[in-house]
Amino acid sequence: MLQQMRELFRYLKWILLVIVVMFLWWVFVPGGSAPPTGTDAGWAARVNGEPISVGVFQAYARQLDATYRSLLGEQYEQQRAVIRVGQQAINSLIEEELVYQEAVEQGIRVTEREVADAITRDPSLQENGRFIGLERYRRLFRGGSVGLAAFEAGVRRDLMIDKFRSLVEDGVEVHDDEVEREFLQRNERLTVDYLVLDRTAVAGGAEPDDVEVAAYYDAHPDRYSRGDGRTGLYVLFSARTLAESREVSDAEVRDAYDRARDSRFTRPEQRRASHILFRLDPGASPAEVERVEKKARAVLRRARSGEEFAVLAREFSEDSTAAAGGDLDFFGRGRMVKEFEDAAFSLEVGGIGDLVRTAFGFHIIKVTDARDARTVPFEEARAQILQELKMNRARSEVLKQSAAFAKAAAGGKLESAAKARGLTVNETGIVRSGDALPGVAASQSVTARMLALGEGEVSEPIPVPAGQVVVQVTGSAPPEPRPLTEIRARVVEDMLSERALERVTAALEAVRSRSGSIRDLGKRLEAEIRTGEDLARGVLPAGLPADPGLRRQLRDLPPGALGEPVATPSGLVVLSVRERRVDRDELDVERDSIRDSLARQRRDRLYRALLRRLRMESRIELNEPLVTSLDQG
Numbered sequence: 001m002l003q004q005m006r007e008l009f010r011y012l013k014w015i016l017l018v019i020v021v022m023f024l025w026w027v028f029v030p031g032g033s034a035p036p037t038g039t040d041a042g043w044a045a046r047v048n049g050e051p052i053s054v055g056v057f058q059a060y061a062r063q064l065d066a067t068y069r070s071l072l073g074e075q076y077e078q079q080r081a082v083i084r085v086g087q088q089a090i091n092s093l094i095e096e097e098l099v100y101q102e103a104v105e106q107g108i109r110v111t112e113r114e115v116a117d118a119i120t121r122d123p124s125l126q127e128n129g130r131f132i133g134l135e136r137y138r139r140l141f142r143g144g145s146v147g148l149a150a151f152e153a154g155v156r157r158d159l160m161i162d163k164f165r166s167l168v169e170d171g172v173e174v175h176d177d178e179v180e181r182e183f184l185q186r187n188e189r190l191t192v193d194y195l196v197l198d199r200t201a202v203a204g205g206a207e208p209d210d211v212e213v214a215a216y217y218d219a220h221p222d223r224y225s226r227g228d229g230r231t232g233l234y235v236l237f238s239a240r241t242l243a244e245s246r247e248v249s250d251a252e253v254r255d256a257y258d259r260a261r262d263s264r265f266t267r268p269e270q271r272r273a274s275h276i277l278f279r280l281d282p283g284a285s286p287a288e289v290e291r292v293e294k295k296a297r298a299v300l301r302r303a304r305s306g307e308e309f310a311v312l313a314r315e316f317s318e319d320s321t322a323a324a325g326g327d328l329d330f331f332g333r334g335r336m337v338k339e340f341e342d343a344a345f346s347l348e349v350g351g352i353g354d355l356v357r358t359a360f361g362f363h364i365i366k367v368t369d370a371r372d373a374r375t376v377p378f379e380e381a382r383a384q385i386l387q388e389l390k391m392n393r394a395r396s397e398v399l400k401q402s403a404a405f406a407k408a409a410a411g412g413k414l415e416s417a418a419k420a421r422g423l424t425v426n427e428t429g430i431v432r433s434g435d436a437l438p439g440v441a442a443s444q445s446v447t448a449r450m451l452a453l454g455e456g457e458v459s460e461p462i463p464v465p466a467g468q469v470v471v472q473v474t475g476s477a478p479p480e481p482r483p484l485t486e487i488r489a490r491v492v493e494d495m496l497s498e499r500a501l502e503r504v505t506a507a508l509e510a511v512r513s514r515s516g517s518i519r520d521l522g523k524r525l526e527a528e529i530r531t532g533e534d535l536a537r538g539v540l541p542a543g544l545p546a547d548p549g550l551r552r553q554l555r556d557l558p559p560g561a562l563g564e565p566v567a568t569p570s571g572l573v574v575l576s577v578r579e580r581r582v583d584r585d586e587l588d589v590e591r592d593s594i595r596d597s598l599a600r601q602r603r604d605r606l607y608r609a610l611l612r613r614l615r616m617e618s619r620i621e622l623n624e625p626l627v628t629s630l631d632q633g
Helices: 002-027 054-083 085-105 112-121 134-139 148-169 176-187 199-203 210-219 239-243 250-265 286-304 309-316 338-346 378-409 414-421 444-451 484-513 518-525 548-556 586-617 624-632
Strands: 043-047 050-053 189-197 229-238 270-279 327-332 356-358 361-371 462-464 467-477 530-536 566-568 571-581 620-622
Touching: 043 054, 043 085, 050 054, 050 085, 054 085, 054 250, 054 624, 085 148, 085 586, 085 624, 112 148, 148 586, 176 586, 189 199, 189 518, 199 484, 199 571, 210 484, 229 239, 229 378, 229 414, 229 444, 239 378, 239 467, 250 378, 270 286, 270 309, 270 338, 286 309, 286 361, 327 361, 338 356, 338 361, 378 414, 378 467, 378 624, 414 467, 444 462, 444 467, 484 518, 484 571, 518 571, 548 566, 548 571
Parallel strands: none
Antiparallel strands: 043 050, 043 620, 189 530, 189 571, 229 467, 270 327, 270 361, 356 361, 462 467, 566 571
16 A cells, blocks of 8 residues: 555645746746845756756755655655655756757747736636736736746746647547556456466476586576676765764754754654555446455454454455565554544554555554654754764765865876875775675665776766765776686576476476366476466466566466466466456446546656657756755755
8 A cells, every 4th residue: 555655645746846836936037047146146957058047946946845844744854865856856947948948949839818818817816716907916026036027937938838748748549449458457357376386396306416507507608797897996985984073063953953853853643553455446336346345344354353464464465565464564644545544543552443445445454553652852862963964064075075076086187186185095996787896885886887987087976875986997807707606506596497497388388288277287297276366457466476477477368378487586487367357338437537547648658758858869967966965965
């Protein structure tokens, strides 16, 4: 369910972005014009030479930050590094500028009448359902930071973008056969029989000896080799080292605590719950609702009779948490959909509630733990805040120092630039794809950048958890084989997998030649037949990995046919669809809504493809230190 809630939030985000854009209309001149007095007159990005001002970027980022903080509450600080508000903000502004420039290039025009109509229809400029009037409208801009002409230019700009997007998307069509395929995807239910075969057991015979292993290793040199390597020199700008020398007063720590007390240090009441989800589409027919509810109530009776809840969740839940026994960890109010939240917070620890229906289906909920609301006192939070303030100041300084150093070291002068600044130069040794720098944790991104540089080239500052790295490539190393002693176990596993696949394929062909079934194959391979019942189309039985090959077979296999063996981490899997069933009478009921949904998806993909093309064809300059400092600060 958490994954579905994240999807729901993704769509909500775009609604909120519209609000942000409206805010920008009122506060800044659109299209990268100069920010109001008191803001940085520099640029956050340039799109084909047209600047996006620092002021516009920062205002947009602040609104995104406030939106995420409001939605995520105390979880926001933990998720902030992943969300990367600064990167999101600048990407959105760049995309808007790209589309605007393309609209101008294609000759899109907006008339004065269209601008006037858009303004008079704007809900924020209406009272009792009518436009507020020309005089009141003009008074809104007198003495403000944005003039009337600038506001109307912003309206015209957005209308041009909307008109161009409509031209791009108007040609989208959805045919009847596509609607039918989507209907089946949503409504078809399957019963599936399958085998999960242990590769070692199926391979049979003794483990290959050293001679066989060496011969197989020699016959597959590309499979066991490491790619091109690089050697280089690097300088690490450590935020933690710099933080130790930063001074922060007690008053600053107290002020930071007071500002963050309600959002970060006040923990609301929380529940920890596990659940079992029985999926149900929002538009499901009454018969489908009844069928799923009946199945859910049968499992609810078993849970209330004392059967292990986690075991039932692993067997029956159709949520991504099934493998974890349905555990959702701790959550506060506002994190789950209302029906789920109300039920969870009404139960005592250990209690199992009645069925709860949400937009995702029916849930069986068990509360496993609870936490009372609590405010962390200042003295308890003091050390954490002090370190954060020091690190924030250090990160900002590290960005400036590393950017200045990279500029000075450009042209292969890393050693001399470091010597002039008293910095330590380190050797990378030979590094290849996937390697980290010696002594620098999680620095695989530096190695990846080195592989794209030529000899003597110096990189831009590259962020790593410890700070920033500037690296210079000094040489190349050819591909090399991994020593057999290092990867012998992998070679043996590959040999056994091939043997197993050969045996299963031979058995499968023999069964097919006699028009046999998966049960005949199971007998031949001495393997247990497993069954997945009442599965949605494309949904694998519980316990099988999310393999695209298996999903394709579930979609395409006719009843009774045997699929090809698929190698997965769980073993070799052979599928057979026993039954497909669907109420085709519902197709006429759902046809229009499915067509609309597919058209929206296709229009969105088309628009995203346009943006990708415009990015590739345009000259985009990014003020990387500015954007990065906002995300790290």
